[in-house]
Amino acid sequence: MAAAAPPPPPSAAPEPSMAAPETTPIGHPVFTRIRLATPSDVPFIHKLIHQMAVFERLSHLCSATESSLSSNLFLSPPFHSFTIFLLELSSSPIPPLLSPSPSFTPIEKTFNFDIPVNDPEKDAFSIYYGDQQVIIGGFVLFFPNYSTFLGKPGFYVEDLFVRECYRRKGFGKMLLSAVAKQAVKMGYGRVEWVVLDWNVNAITFYEQMGAKVLPEWRICRLTGDALQAYQNANV
Amino acid sequence: MAAAAPPPPPSAAPEPSMAAPETTPIGHPVFTRIRLATPSDVPFIHKLIHQMAVFERLSHLCSATESSLSSNLFLSPPFHSFTIFLLELSSSPIPPLLSPSPSFTPIEKTFNFDIPVNDPEKDAFSIYYGDQQVIIGGFVLFFPNYSTFLGKPGFYVEDLFVRECYRRKGFGKMLLSAVAKQAVKMGYGRVEWVVLDWNVNAITFYEQMGAKVLPEWRICRLTGDALQAYQNANV
Numbered sequence: 001m002a003a004a005a006p007p008p009p010p011s012a013a014p015e016p017s018m019a020a021p022e023t024t025p026i027g028h029p030v031f032t033r034i035r036l037a038t039p040s041d042v043p044f045i046h047k048l049i050h051q052m053a054v055f056e057r058l059s060h061l062c063s064a065t066e067s068s069l070s071s072n073l074f075l076s077p078p079f080h081s082f083t084i085f086l087l088e089l090s091s092s093p094i095p096p097l098l099s100p101s102p103s104f105t106p107i108e109k110t111f112n113f114d115i116p117v118n119d120p121e122k123d124a125f126s127i128y129y130g131d132q133q134v135i136i137g138g139f140v141l142f143f144p145n146y147s148t149f150l151g152k153p154g155f156y157v158e159d160l161f162v163r164e165c166y167r168r169k170g171f172g173k174m175l176l177s178a179v180a181k182q183a184v185k186m187g188y189g190r191v192e193w194v195v196l197d198w199n200v201n202a203i204t205f206y207e208q209m210g211a212k213v214l215p216e217w218r219i220c221r222l223t224g225d226a227l228q229a230y231q232n233a234n235v
Numbered sequence: 236m237a238a239a240a241p242p243p244p245p246s247a248a249p250e251p252s253m254a255a256p257e258t259t260p261i262g263h264p265v266f267t268r269i270r271l272a273t274p275s276d277v278p279f280i281h282k283l284i285h286q287m288a289v290f291e292r293l294s295h296l297c298s299a300t301e302s303s304l305s306s307n308l309f310l311s312p313p314f315h316s317f318t319i320f321l322l323e324l325s326s327s328p329i330p331p332l333l334s335p336s337p338s339f340t341p342i343e344k345t346f347n348f349d350i351p352v353n354d355p356e357k358d359a360f361s362i363y364y365g366d367q368q369v370i371i372g373g374f375v376l377f378f379p380n381y382s383t384f385l386g387k388p389g390f391y392v393e394d395l396f397v398r399e400c401y402r403r404k405g406f407g408k409m410l411l412s413a414v415a416k417q418a419v420k421m422g423y424g425r426v427e428w429v430v431l432d433w434n435v436n437a438i439t440f441y442e443q444m445g446a447k448v449l450p451e452w453r454i455c456r457l458t459g460d461a462l463q464a465y466q467n468a469n470v
Contacts, residue, residue: 049383064386072387081315082381082388109469146317146378148284148394151299152307153317154458156391159383180457180465191457198451210461216433219449222415222426223389226445230415234344 028116032171033094034178035106037084037139039074042066044125044136045084052161078103079186080144085178087137087162087171088127095129107178111169119165138162140175147189154190155183176209194219263351267406268329269413270341272319272374274309277301279360279371280319287396313338314421315379320413322372322397322406323362330364342413346404354400373397375410382424389425390418411444429454 037045046066053062073082078101088094097106119125125136138161145156157179162171176191183191195202195213203213272280281301288297308317313336323329332341354360360371373396380391392414397406411426418426430437430448438448 049386053384058384062384064383068386072381076311076315080311081379141381141383143379143381144316145380145391146307146376146393148299148376149288149293149297151284151303156380158381177465177468180462181468184463184466189458189462191462193455194452195455196451197453203453203455206455209457210464211455211457212461214454214456216431217429217454218432218438219452219454220428220430220438220441220446221449222444222446223424226447227415227424227426228419229445230412231419233412233416 027112027114029091030111030113030117031090031093031108032111032137032174033088033106033108033134034085034175035088035097036078036101036104037073037086039070041084041086041136042070042073044086044127045069045073045139047124048136048139048161048163049159051163052159055161055164079182082141082143082158085140085142085175087139087166087175088134089137089166090132090134092132094134095132104182107174107181109174113169117165117169119163121163121165125163136163137166138171138175140179142179142191144188145190145192150189152187152189154188154192155179157191157193160193172205173209180209262347262349264326265346265348265352266325266328266343267346267372267409268323268341268343268369269320269410270323270332271313271336271339272308272321274305276319276321276371277305277308279321279362280304280308280374282359283371283374283396283398284394286398287394290396290399314417317376317378317393320375320377320410322374322401322410323369324372324401325367325369327367329369330367339417342409342416344409348404352400352404354398356398356400360398371398372401373406373410375414377414377426379423380425380427385424387422387424389423389427390414392426392428395428407440408444415444 043066046064046069049064049069050059050062053059073084075081094108100106119135122135127134127136139159140157140161141159142155142157144153146153157176160172160176162175180191191211193206195206207213278301281299281304284299284304285294285297288294308319310316329343335341354370357370362369362371374394375392375396376394377390377392379388381388392411395407395411397410415426426446428441430441442448
């Protein structure tokens with residue numbers, strides 16, 4: 001994709017010209033698509049999860065393997081259990097899926113950037129549709145939750161991740177919006193996720209998307225040996 | 236059940252007697268059972284949810300109806316989506332279920348209390364197994380969540396509620412332990428829920444059960460008009 005080309009030197013910037021048609025695209029188009037992940041995407045998902053763990057400085061807590069992901073994901077129809085949207089990017093229009101899911105019509109959007117994105121891991125995140133190279137740029141993993149007060153389901157977003165070179169370009173918003181749009185489509189009442197209280201940039205971003213941060217609630221977690229202790233508990 | 240009988244006056248307390256066999260039960264036995272809820276339990280579940288909303292002073296936010304609950308619960312096999320355990324109580328051993336779920340063997344436990352429980356809403360929460368009256372004392376609603384770091388599912392506990400007259404007797408612990416035990420049985424990695432940061436009694440209770448409270452995470456919620464705005468969003 002165009003992102004791999006080095007930016008032109010300033011002197012190479014196109015000069016204004018009366019002859020240029022007004023519709024000539026300026027900059028670097030990036031064609032994007034959000035689609036449902038499939039079992040064949042697990043190697044990408046695994047790499048993305050580990051990048052996320054490194055970014056959060058929690059890689060020592062990340063024990064997911066391709067095998068564990070394969071055995072736990074894709075067991076139910078999309079949206080009824082753990083569901084992953086992948087973000088695909090290309091410098092050319094992305095070919096239609098050969099086997100589209102009846103549950104979800106991919107969302108496509110074209111961005112136009114002033115400078116190309118330099119993706120140092122392009123090859124490790126490439127999919128080929130025929131001859132066309134498409135890059136996996138990020139993902140969102142979500143699943144249904146339930147509000148007894150509303151008496152209806154919602155979605156809980158466990159992870160939202162965009163690879164470093166593609167950040168601050170609107171792709172995170174695109175992924176989260178896709179989940180919100182799907183929630184509305186299904187008549188669901190809420191979309192929820194968590195954020196670290198010191199992550200002011202993230203909080204501002206989420207508030208701009210219409211979310212409220214709930215100040216009083218804290219997560220309780222029972223895990224590890226403390227959870228295993230219940231195996232034979234006389235409850 | 237025995238709970239409906241007024242407590243005997245102090246003078247009626249049984250005198251110690253050499254003649255009494257040592258195995259004579261002292262006090263008021265309460266036979267309990269945790270079982271999977273079924274669609275026919277929806278009227279009880281609806282009442283319990285509304286009691287919980289009143290207790291939390293959030294009844295103005297509670298719009299669940301029997302109809303909304305019926306249309307959203309019990310659509311998947313137990314534990315694969317929204318799942319409810321009900322707590323049943325009786326002064327006599329509870330008869331076996333006629334149609335037990337193959338997914339879950341009910342958990343039974345007998346408590347013995349010094350004084351009987353006075354349940355002013357006994358009739359509204361009664362089920363009859365033949366002639367035997369059994370009382371619904373509380374519920375826990377939970378569903379699978381997913382940890383990408385662990386690469387495996389867990390359970391999220393949305394609600395844990397015990398009716399007022401049955402509190403501080405170990406029933407809440409029994410319900411939450413049943414969820415933890417089921418998580419271990421299924422090889423799941425976590426059980427999570429939320430608590431209000433000012434609810435010190437609840438936090439102490441959860442910590443005694445082995446849970447950690449995560450201090451830094453905050454819940455983000457997109458709901459109402461802010462969510463509906465994504466219906467036609469060009470994400």
